[in-house]
Amino acid sequence: MGLPSGTFNQGYAQDMAIFRTRTQWVMLFAFLILLFACPLFFGDRILTVLTIIGISIISVHGLNILTGYCNQISMGHAGFMAVGAYTSALLTAKLDFSFWAALPCAALAAGIVGIIFGLPSLRVKGFYLIMATVAAHFIIIWVILQLYGVTGGADGMAVPRPEIGGFVFKSKASYFYLVMAIACLGTFFAKNIVRTRAGRAFIAIRDNELAAEVMGVNLWTYKLQAFFIGCVYAGVAGSLLVHYVAFATTDQFPFMNSVWYLGMLIVGGMGSTMGVIFGAVSLKLLDELVTVVGPILAAAVSPQAASSLGLIMRGLVILLFLIFEPRGLAHRWQMVKSYYRLWPFSH
Amino acid sequence: MTFFLQLMVSGFALGMVYTLIAIGFVIILKCSKAFNIAQGHFVMIGGYLGFTFLVTFHLPVWASLLAAVAVAIIMGLLIERLTLRPMVGQPVLAVIMMTIALSVVLEGLATLVWGGEYKTYHGVLPTITLKVGELSIPPETLIGVIVSIIVVIILMLFFRYTRSGLAMMATAEDEQVVQSAGIKVTTVYALSWVIACIVGVIGGIILGGVSGVMIPLANVGMKAFAVVLLGGVNSIGGAIVAGIMLGVLENVAAGYLDPLLPGGGLANVFPFVVMIIVLIFRPHGLFGLVEIERI
Structure with missing residues (x-):
């Protein structure tokens, strides 16, 4: 299943490999090189979109582990992001921590709050x-x-940009590199966490909680672990977001964001690392489409139509995916892959 | 003391509206096992419908109510057939995401049609003024309480004595048995959505008359969820008791504690604190059934 024709696994290491063939390695490096070459081709506007996509991917990875793998549905993900964001903001702005020390603290704080609410x-x-x-x-x-x-309440608070050895991540391009590097690491860890003992326990809990318990999976430990991991991702994403905007307010973490993150999971496909990326990219691109089409619609039809466009589009996308492709884009991608691997044979 | 009683009375009035909204939620849950996140948005749409019929079209109150109910019936039927029917037998998250997507679309439609602006029709609804000693009961709240009580009584009679009501109760018990008894379950589902829409729209008209309508009115649905959890998700009686309890508690807590807190706004988080406490200590609520799980 899922291997190119003529490739056979002849050992444990080969069976477990994420990138099995040379072509896959080549494609991985080609993708990474293209990704990190983006600032050379694109202007600040597109880089901003890509950076936000990167932050969303990190956040949704956490949600995917929590909801997609462990079936503990969280609709407070934006809140957990806010915990990480404010921890990091307070540590850097008020206590003069460096960003690199504040980021793990933010992750930890969000994780602990996640455990409490878990x-x-x-x-x-x-x-x-x-x-x-x-x-x-x-x-x-x-x-x-x-x-x-402490936090400035509704007024918000200013947050410094991260710096390393005198170099400040001030330009859009430098911050893009920072976010993408962390997003790649996050993807790598997310993919591997679900292959560990804990990850298999999450999947057992998802498939049948009672059966998992009977099989010896400690629900208490693993559910809270899932909450911890999921919220650690949220904390990192939140911290990256406020340092990017250089300002922290609660408006950056509206309740609807939690819903959109779940929507990204639905569109991308639950319980799939690839699905997270598909979902985050496609919903954010939809947002961009709305910001481009909105003004045109406002001029042509009415301003009301433009402001409702985003809501209706996003709602409809999630609605249609739930009806017609509940397994998400990741499933479609698998189908395409198995099709071209076997081409020209039907099976 | 007067302050306390005043808080109690206005809390009771608020609680009755919560009850009304929560009942719509419980009906859908009982019949089709779907958790309807969009219930608050039915309320918001109801408020805007009230504005359209009462202010824009200058209809009398009874005609506006009838027209709003007619729109609610169509809305309920469409929603059930187009979005919830394909979700039968799907996992919980899919159904919940569907109702969330629905709520987002409804919000978008409200923005499209009414511009998402603050609309008010204060003083259009009939009022009854009542003063007991030093307590004054806000006139529009009183009419809200009366309408809520009437609707709740009608619903209880409906479930107790009519054929369709009994069919709905039976479906809540066991879908398969009901099917073999010759009751069409899909019709029951449709009926439950229609009733939920009607109840939500009526609640919206009442709330709109008291405090005006805007998109955030939909957040009242969140409070209704706290009511539902506190009362037990599958108990209509529980929703009534919990609705009044929560309304009173919220008002009293906000009245006494808000001056002590710098940011205020305790009334907005109070239901959520109740939710967490209920979920940790008594997940099935005050009157809900304890679910027994089997592999």
Whole structure:
């Protein structure tokens, strides 16, 4: 399954390899080179879009581990991002930490908050867990707004750009490199986390919680682990986001973002590392399409039509994917791959 | 003391509207096991419909209510047939995402049709003024309470005595048995969505009369979820009790604690704190059934 014609696995190492053939390695490096060459070809506007896509990918990887693999549906992901964002912002702006020390702290803080709000997952699931995470989002944002003296409340706070040895990540291109490097690392870890013992436990929990427990999977440990890992990703993404904007407000983490992250998972395909990337890229590109078409529509039809366009488009995309391709773009991609691998034979 | 009683009374009035919205949610959940995140958006659409019929078209109140209910029926049927029917038998997340996508589309449509602006029709709805001692009950809240109570009673009678109501209750028990008894389950699903839409739209008209309509009115759905969780997801009686409890608690807590907190806005997070506490300590709510799971 999934191997090119004529390739056979002859050992454990070959069986476990993510990149199995030389062609796959070549394509990986070609992709990485093209990705990191982007600043040479594109202007600041496209780089901004790509950077935001990178940050979304990091965040959605976390959500994918939590929701796609472990089936603990979280609708408070933006809230957990806010935790990471504010931790990192406070450490760098108020306590003069360097970004590189603040980033792991942000990840850890988000992870711990994730564990706290993951506690209901030990007793409830499905809709109830969604409500618990929705509650987590609103409580986190409320607490941030309450701590006026520390976080600046609704006014927000300025955040310095990261620097390393005197070099400040000030230009769009340099920040693009930073985000993409972390996104690539994040993808690598996400792909491998689900192949470990913990990852297999997550999948067992997803497929049948009771059966997993009977088989000896400790639900308590692994569900909280899934929350921790998922929220660590969210924390990193949140931290990267506020350092990119150089300003932290709660408006950067609206509740609807949590919903869009789940939407990205649906569009891309749940429980697939590739799906995360497909989902994040396609929904963000849809946003860009809306920002391009919006003004034209506003001039041609009415400003109301333009402002409603984004909502209706995004809603419809998720709606149509749920009806016609619930397994997402990743599944389509697999179908295309198996088709061209076997071509010209049908099976 | 007067302050406390005043808070209690306005909390009760608010709680009745929460109850009304929560009931729509419980009906859909009981019949088709779908968690309807868009319930708050039905309320928002209801508020805008009230504005359109009462202010733009200058219809009398009874005609506006009828027209809004007619729109709600069409909306419910369309939503059920087009979006929820393909989701039968799908995992929980798919159904929930579907209702979220639905809520986003509804929000977009509201922006398209009404411009997403703040609309108000204060003073158009009939009012009853009531004063008990030093307590004054805001007139439009009172009419809201009365309408809510009437709708709740009608619903309870509907479920108790009519054929379709009994069919819905039976479907909630067991879909397969109901099918073999000759009841069309898809019709029951459609009916549950229609009722939820009607209830939401009526709640929206009441809330719109009290505080005006805008897109964030849909957030009232979130509070209705807290009510539902507190009362137990599959209990209509629980929704009534929890709705009133939450309305009163929220108002009293906000009235006493808000001056002590710098940022304020406790009323907005209060339902969520309740949610978390309920989910940790009593996941099936006050009156809900404890689910027994088998492999």
